[in-house]
Amino acid sequence: MTTIYDIARAAGVTATTVSNVLSGKGSVSSATRARVMQCAEELKYSPNLVARSLIKGRTGVLGLVFPSIDNPFYAEITAAMERLAYQAGFRIFVSTFSNGDQTGQKMLKDLALRRVDGVIIFSAAISLEIIQSLSLPHLPIIYCLEEEMQPCPFPTLFYDFFQGGKLAGEHLLSSGHRHIGLLTDIGDQGQYCHIARVKGLQAALAAYNLTLDSRLIKNGRSDVEAGKSAGYELLTQPDRPSAVFATNDMMAIGLMAAAWELNIQIPRDLSVIGFDSISIGRYTTPPLTTIKIDIEMLATEAINLLLHHIDHPSSSQSIVLPATLLEGASTGPHLL
Amino acid sequence: MTTIYDIARAAGVTATTVSNVLSGKGSVSSATRARVMQCAEELKYSPNLVARSLIKGRTGVLGLVFPSIDNPFYAEITAAMERLAYQAGFRIFVSTFSNGDQTGQKMLKDLALRRVDGVIIFSAAISLEIIQSLSLPHLPIIYCLEEEMQPCPFPTLFYDFFQGGKLAGEHLLSSGHRHIGLLTDIGDQGQYCHIARVKGLQAALAAYNLTLDSRLIKNGRSDVEAGKSAGYELLTQPDRPSAVFATNDMMAIGLMAAAWELNIQIPRDLSVIGFDSISIGRYTTPPLTTIKIDIEMLATEAINLLLHHIDHPSSSQSIVLPATLLEGASTGPHLL
DNA sequence: GTGAAAGCGCTAACAA
DNA sequence: TTGTTAGCGCTTTCAC
Numbered sequence: 001m002t003t004i005y006d007i008a009r010a011a012g013v014t015a016t017t018v019s020n021v022l023s024g025k026g027s028v029s030s031a032t033r034a035r036v037m038q039c040a041e042e043l044k045y046s047p048n049l050v051a052r053s054l055i056k057g058r059t060g061v062l063g064l065v066f067p068s069i070d071n072p073f074y075a076e077i078t079a080a081m082e083r084l085a086y087q088a089g090f091r092i093f094v095s096t097f098s099n100g101d102q103t104g105q106k107m108l109k110d111l112a113l114r115r116v117d118g119v120i121i122f123s124a125a126i127s128l129e130i131i132q133s134l135s136l137p138h139l140p141i142i143y144c145l146e147e148e149m150q151p152c153p154f155p156t157l158f159y160d161f162f163q164g165g166k167l168a169g170e171h172l173l174s175s176g177h178r179h180i181g182l183l184t185d186i187g188d189q190g191q192y193c194h195i196a197r198v199k200g201l202q203a204a205l206a207a208y209n210l211t212l213d214s215r216l217i218k219n220g221r222s223d224v225e226a227g228k229s230a231g232y233e234l235l236t237q238p239d240r241p242s243a244v245f246a247t248n249d250m251m252a253i254g255l256m257a258a259a260w261e262l263n264i265q266i267p268r269d270l271s272v273i274g275f276d277s278i279s280i281g282r283y284t285t286p287p288l289t290t291i292k293i294d295i296e297m298l299a300t301e302a303i304n305l306l307l308h309h310i311d312h313p314s315s316s317q318s319i320v321l322p323a324t325l326l327e328g329a330s331t332g333p334h335l336l
Numbered sequence: 337m338t339t340i341y342d343i344a345r346a347a348g349v350t351a352t353t354v355s356n357v358l359s360g361k362g363s364v365s366s367a368t369r370a371r372v373m374q375c376a377e378e379l380k381y382s383p384n385l386v387a388r389s390l391i392k393g394r395t396g397v398l399g400l401v402f403p404s405i406d407n408p409f410y411a412e413i414t415a416a417m418e419r420l421a422y423q424a425g426f427r428i429f430v431s432t433f434s435n436g437d438q439t440g441q442k443m444l445k446d447l448a449l450r451r452v453d454g455v456i457i458f459s460a461a462i463s464l465e466i467i468q469s470l471s472l473p474h475l476p477i478i479y480c481l482e483e484e485m486q487p488c489p490f491p492t493l494f495y496d497f498f499q500g501g502k503l504a505g506e507h508l509l510s511s512g513h514r515h516i517g518l519l520t521d522i523g524d525q526g527q528y529c530h531i532a533r534v535k536g537l538q539a540a541l542a543a544y545n546l547t548l549d550s551r552l553i554k555n556g557r558s559d560v561e562a563g564k565s566a567g568y569e570l571l572t573q574p575d576r577p578s579a580v581f582a583t584n585d586m587m588a589i590g591l592m593a594a595a596w597e598l599n600i601q602i603p604r605d606l607s608v609i610g611f612d613s614i615s616i617g618r619y620t621t622p623p624l625t626t627i628k629i630d631i632e633m634l635a636t637e638a639i640n641l642l643l644h645h646i647d648h649p650s651s652s653q654s655i656v657l658p659a660t661l662l663e664g665a666s667t668g669p670h671l672l
Numbered sequence: 673g674t675g676a677a678a679g680c681g682c683t684a685a686c687a688a
Numbered sequence: 689t690t691g692t693t694a695g696c697g698c699t700t701t702c703a704c
Binding site: 070257279 | 337380382383384385386387389390395404405406408411412414415418419422427428429430431432434439443445446448449450451471473474560561564589590592593596615616618619620621622623
C-alpha cells in the first residue's frame, strides 16, 4: 500500500503538499502539482478512506436498517436509496436481519461504532425504546414507516397506512363485497404489525355498518409462505370471504398461490388486494390490486431528511406521505 | 464521544490499561479491571471502529458487488451471505448498480478504498479486465457466477450453467416439445449474457438433431419487464413455440404475464422453464419450473472461499457447483 | 501489573 | 508556495 509519504518522498516534497495536491486545497505551484500527480500515478496510489474518515470524523456512509431484504419492497427501497445517496456523494451500508433475535439492534449498534454519518431505520422490529437503550449519541437517525405516528425524538418519515387500509376496504366495499377477509402480520409478541392498515379497513367497514369478522382474520408473518398457508386456512373454511385484504403484497401473492391450488379463480371467485405495490405485483396473474407506496418518493424524502438532519442536528421535522390505490386485475365486483 | 482517554482519566489509569481491559489482553489486576469497566459503563463508552480498523489494517467488512438488487436472486444471495458473514464476525457491505454506466467499477474501487477485507464479485458487468485496470493491490477477490469458466487470477465460484441449460432443454424435449423458444439476456454490447445456458440448450437440441430456430429467440435484459415485452413478441408471432426457456426466472415470470394477457394457458398451451430458482417462483400461478441454483450452498462456498483467501492470499482454488432441475407446474407435455 | 512512546494514514492549523 | 507540528482514537511493543 503506498501512502502519501511514499509519494512525498518520491516527489521530494512533504506529505502536506501531497495532501494539498490530491485534495485540490491550499496553493501549490503547477510544477510540484504535476510532479506529485505523476508520482501518485506511478506508485498507483489510492487514498485510505479509513484514515481520512478518522481525521474528518465523517465516513460518507449512511446506514440502512430493515428486516428481510427478501421482501422486494425493501429491496426496491434499497436500490432507490443507494442511487440517491450515491448522487449525493454517500454510500449506503445495508443491514438486514431475520426477525426474532436481536441481530437487528446489534447491527444498528455496529453501524454506529463504524461511525456512519447517519442511519435510516425501518421500524418493524426496532422500537424506539430499543434505539434509546442502545445509546447512540449524536447519531442522526431517521425513523421510517412506523405503522402509527407517535412522538419521536428524531425526524420521522411516515406513510399514511391508516388511509391506505381505508382505501383498500373502500375499494372492496364499493365493488359489492361484504364478506371481507383479512390476512395480516402478527409479530412474535402477538402484536399487530400492520395495525394502522387494519384500523383503516375497520374504518371503511364501519362506514357500511360492518365490523371485521374474527373468523375471517388470519395471521402470519409478512412473507409469501405465511401468506399462502394463512390463505389456505382462510379459503378452506366453511364460510369463506369473497374478498381478502392482505396487508402486504408478499402475503397477497401467497394467498393467490393458495387460491390457485384450491382452484378458486381470481377475481371471479375471490378478490385480492395487497399493500406496498412491489413491482413484481404487476406481473402476477392476474396483476395485483394494491395500495401504492411510492418508493421513489419515500427514498428521496428519507435521504433528504437524513442529509438535512446531519447538517442540522436540531431539526426534527416529520413527513407524511399519502397512500393511493393502484388497481390491478385481482379485484372485481362481487358476483352472485 | 467518549474515548479511552476519558475512561483512563476517570479511572486514574492510562489508555493502554483501558485498552487492555476492553480487549481482554495483557494482564490487569481485577481491581483496576472492575474500575475501568465501571467507568466505561458510566461514560457510555463505545469503541471507534474506524480508529481500530486503521491501526489493525482490517475492517471486518466484506464487500459484495452485483447488479440490481431488484432481482430477488441477488437479494436472496445477499441475505444468505449477510447471515453467514455475521456468524463469522464480519459484516457485508453491499454495492449494487444499475447496469450500463461505470457505477459498478466505481463502487468496487470505493470498497477497496474503504479497506474492506475482501470482496465477492458477481460478474455480469464487471469483467476481469476492468478489475485489473482498477489496481486493487492485495484485495482478496472471489469471482462468482461468471457464465463460462476462464483462467482467472483469483479464486472462482462457478455454477455449471451449461449443464443447467442442457437440463432445461432436455426437460422440454423429453416432454415432447420440438418447437422451443428462447428468451435471453443480451447486454448493451450485444453479447449474450447467459451464453453457457444457451449453449446448454443447444447441446440438448443437438442430441435430438434439432437446432435453435432464430425466429424463436428473443432478447432483452434480465428483468421481468423485458421478459414480458420480449415474451409478447415471441408469443404473438405466426409460428409460436410450444415451450420457452427463459434464461432467468424474472424473465420467465414476465413471459408468464404476457401469456396471461394473451390468454395463452400454462402449461396447457405453453410450457415455461426458468433459471435461478428464486423463491417467488414457487408462488407464481402455476409454480415455475426452473433450474435450481442452490443459493445457500453458493453463499456458504463463496464466504468460505473468501475467508480462506484472506488468510491465504496465494490460494486460487476454484469451485464448480451443479445445477439441477426443479420441477414446478409451468411445464407439461406437448399436446396435439 | 502498569505506563511511556510510537505509529496506523491522513488532514489542518500555523509558521516560515 | 511549502513545511512543521499536532492529532483523529486506537493498539502495540517494550520498559519499568
